[in-house]
Amino acid sequence: xxxxxxxxxxxxxxxxxxxxxxxxxxxxxxxxxxxxxxxxxxxxxxxxxxxxxxxxxxxxxxxxxxxxxxxxxxxxxxxxxxxxxxxxxxxxxxxxxxxxxxxxxxxxxxxxxxxxxxxxxxxxxxxxxxxxxxxxxxxxxxxxxxxxxxxxxxxxxxxxxxxxxxxxxxxxxxxxxxxxxxxxxxxxxxxxxxxxxxxxxxxxxxxx
Amino acid sequence: xxxxxxxxxxxxxxxxxxxxxxxxxxxxxxxxxxxxxxxxxxxxxxxxxxxxxxxxxxxxxxxxxxxxxxxxxxxxxxxxxxxxxxxxxxxxxxxxxxxxxxxxxxxxxxxxxxxxxxxxxxxxxxxxxxxxxxxxxxxxxxxxxxxxxxxxxxxxxxxxxxxxxxxxxxxxxxxxxxxxxxxxxxxxxxxxxxxxxxxxxxxxxxxx
DNA sequence: ATCGTTATGCGAAACTTTTCTCACGTCAAG
DNA sequence: CTTGACGTGAGAAAAGTTTCGCATAACGAT
Numbered sequence: 001x002x003x004x005x006x007x008x009x010x011x012x013x014x015x016x017x018x019x020x021x022x023x024x025x026x027x028x029x030x031x032x033x034x035x036x037x038x039x040x041x042x043x044x045x046x047x048x049x050x051x052x053x054x055x056x057x058x059x060x061x062x063x064x065x066x067x068x069x070x071x072x073x074x075x076x077x078x079x080x081x082x083x084x085x086x087x088x089x090x091x092x093x094x095x096x097x098x099x100x101x102x103x104x105x106x107x108x109x110x111x112x113x114x115x116x117x118x119x120x121x122x123x124x125x126x127x128x129x130x131x132x133x134x135x136x137x138x139x140x141x142x143x144x145x146x147x148x149x150x151x152x153x154x155x156x157x158x159x160x161x162x163x164x165x166x167x168x169x170x171x172x173x174x175x176x177x178x179x180x181x182x183x184x185x186x187x188x189x190x191x192x193x194x195x196x197x198x199x200x201x202x203x204x205x206x207x208x
Numbered sequence: 209x210x211x212x213x214x215x216x217x218x219x220x221x222x223x224x225x226x227x228x229x230x231x232x233x234x235x236x237x238x239x240x241x242x243x244x245x246x247x248x249x250x251x252x253x254x255x256x257x258x259x260x261x262x263x264x265x266x267x268x269x270x271x272x273x274x275x276x277x278x279x280x281x282x283x284x285x286x287x288x289x290x291x292x293x294x295x296x297x298x299x300x301x302x303x304x305x306x307x308x309x310x311x312x313x314x315x316x317x318x319x320x321x322x323x324x325x326x327x328x329x330x331x332x333x334x335x336x337x338x339x340x341x342x343x344x345x346x347x348x349x350x351x352x353x354x355x356x357x358x359x360x361x362x363x364x365x366x367x368x369x370x371x372x373x374x375x376x377x378x379x380x381x382x383x384x385x386x387x388x389x390x391x392x393x394x395x396x397x398x399x400x401x402x403x404x405x406x407x408x409x410x411x412x413x414x415x416x
Numbered sequence: 417a418t419c420g421t422t423a424t425g426c427g428a429a430a431c432t433t434t435t436c437t438c439a440c441g442t443c444a445a446g
Numbered sequence: 447c448t449t450g451a452c453g454t455g456a457g458a459a460a461a462g463t464t465t466c467g468c469a470t471a472a473c474g475a476t
Binding site: 026027028101104107108110111112114115118119121126127128129130131132133154157158160161162164166167169170171173174175176177185186188189192193195196197199200 | 234235236309312315316318319320322323326327329334335336337338339340341362365366368369370372374375377378379381382383384385393394396397400401403404405407408
């Protein structure tokens with residue numbers, strides 16, 4: 001670590017933290033406002049984040065940093081895939097419903113990243129981490145012996161649809177559910193998908 | 209219809225159309241750019257849309273106007289809920305994958321509407337139409353006789369999670385699927401949910 | 417065709433956001 | 447303690463966005 005990396009890291013964090021504070025109290029702050037709150041000069045803020053999107057984008061990734069890994073979450077969840085996926089979903093839902101503006105901001109920022117790439121016209125680099133995929137894979141690992149690779153792959157993708165920020169948006173905005181019922185719906189859907197995958201596997205193996 | 213409603217309607221449409229054209233060719237246009245493209249003066253554009261969000265929001269609702277109703281889509285889909293939901297999902301997916309920037313724009317705009325309400329601090333009016341709920345309800349109507357109201361309600365909410373713009377975003381950005389496989393995944397998930405709801409209903413009615 | 421109404425256009429002004437320039441202060445190394 | 451390097455601050459300049467006032471011309475009705 002050469003030079004003054006720490007100093008830079010501090011002001012950068014100060015800016016991102018200030019952004020979160022303002023978001024949580026219900027604003028969509030400009031760079032100037034964030035700089036003010038962070039007690040950093042506007043010029044410096046612009047040195048770190050040339051435009052509001054880049055600030056939002058970086059804030060989005062740092063929102064996902066402070067959470068425990070799926071390994072930790074699943075540490076003592078046992079081997080039952082139903083319990084495991086429920087653990088993951090309830091954990092994520094609690095976090096996301098508890099901090100809704102921040103997580104909607106994450107979605108908002110990733111959409112902006114996608115548009116930026118689309119405008120640039122170049123090839124599309126993934127705008128999202130593989131976190132959700134990893135989480136579902138890990139939770140469903142006990143099914144590796146029960147399901148064919150194909151079936152497991154399909155199930156994984158299907159389960160990815162029923163929770164996370166996007167599912168939060170659907171349950172709240174288009175279904176009009178409260179957080180509790182929304183979470184129940186997500187868990188129920190995931191369970192149903194697993195149950196169905198298992199019965200389908202049983203059916204096809206009967207046939208041969 | 210008194211006065212010059214038509215004239216107003218024309219310039220309004222010109223603005224929204226121009227916005228779509230620019231979006232489709234990969235830009236996130238300012239009001240000035242939209243006005244230019246629409247051959248309308250900047251001042252007039254501002255008279256219709258005081259800020260970029262309001263333009264995006266109105267464009268979002270008008271994007272949903274030009275599509276056939278679910279009744280039309282399901283007109284000759286028969287009574288099989290599996291076929292019916294597949295019809296709806298494939299139709300929506302074709303449209304949304306075929307015009308991805310516009311539909312991502314719809315999601316982006318509704319997030320902005322949500323944030324605007326959140327900032328205002330007032331009560332939260334729904335930021336989305338009931339279209340998806342209506343579509344799923346209609347497709348699943350044949351199940352009204354098979355499932356308890358509760359079970360049908362749960363199933364409806366679950367199915368709502370697995371298609372639409374949010375599902376598009378998940379399949380593409382976090383799962384990395386191409387449009388074809390993404391659509392297959394959505395249809396598969398919906399079928400699995402229905403299948404499971406039916407078997408569960410059979411199981412519980414056996415018990416009594 | 418003519419007339420009153422009113423949406424529109426134009427250009428300047430007010431305001432906000434972003435960039436620049438240069439001086440200052442702080443940190444690490446000798 | 448000094449020195450060189452470099453992150454930072456302050457304010458002005460530049461670029462972009464939104465508003466305003468007034469003249470024009472398009473529209474609907476007579």
